[in-house]
Amino acid sequence: MHSMVSHVTCSNIYNQSKDFAVPRRKVMALILSGFVFSQGGMYDTAFAQSVEFREHIDAFDGYSFKYPQNWIQVRGAGADIFFRDPYVLDENLSVEISSPSSSSYKSVEDLGSPEEAGKKVLRQYLTEFMSTRLGVKREASILSTSSKVASDGKLYYEVEVNIKSYASNNELAVMPQDRVVSLEWNRRYLSVLGVENNQLYELRLQTPEKSFAEGEKDLREVMDSFRVNKVAA
Helix, strand or coil, rough: CCCEEEEEECCCCCCCCCCCCCCCHHHHHHHHHHCEECCCCCCCCCCCCCCEEEEEEECCEEEEEEEECCEEEEEEECEEEEEEEECCCEEEEEEECCCCCCCCCCCCCHHCCCCHHHHHHHHHHHHCCCCCCCCCCEEEEEEEEEEEECEEEEEEEEEEEEECCCCCCECCCCCCCCCEEEEEEEEEEEEEEEEEEEEEEEEEEHHHHHHHHHHHHHHHHHHHCCCEEECCC
């Protein structure tokens, strides 16, 4: 499907219904299985050192973005494309595209305002993170929503959310004091939404909340690089 995909190394980065009819359970299962692997304290975050980027251009599906050049592509993850840091597996990015047969977007404004789009993004995350385990609780909040006109002249929405997952260490215990709830994970999710070819495109970035402040500049540059492009008929 991606015979027209290319990668370019560079040192600098540039700038179910219509409520996200995108199948994502496979990729979210992979994301949920992510864990932090640290050896000798060398890798506290994917962006701890100076970062160089590679460009991913998908001329077949009509989008492009830049990503840290040491990240690896994971195939069969369920998303259109999926990259993750090889050491901090909880830090990754993916691109999702709505089905052309079930959607006909003219503009990202079809989602409503950025605030309305943010609520839809959050609902989608919570649906994907729904757990059948007893004693699991998710806490989620929208941190920010915004819109921008990028250098290609197209309108994009940006959404940031925080999601925390809590679980009981003994969910079958009879007495409440025996069901101790602890934090499983605490993550920041950043989405960039754009419309082209009558489809909704979403770039997703995931990072542990504790790593966000250190890598924020580079994460935002990845977000800024995302473009949706017209596909030749």
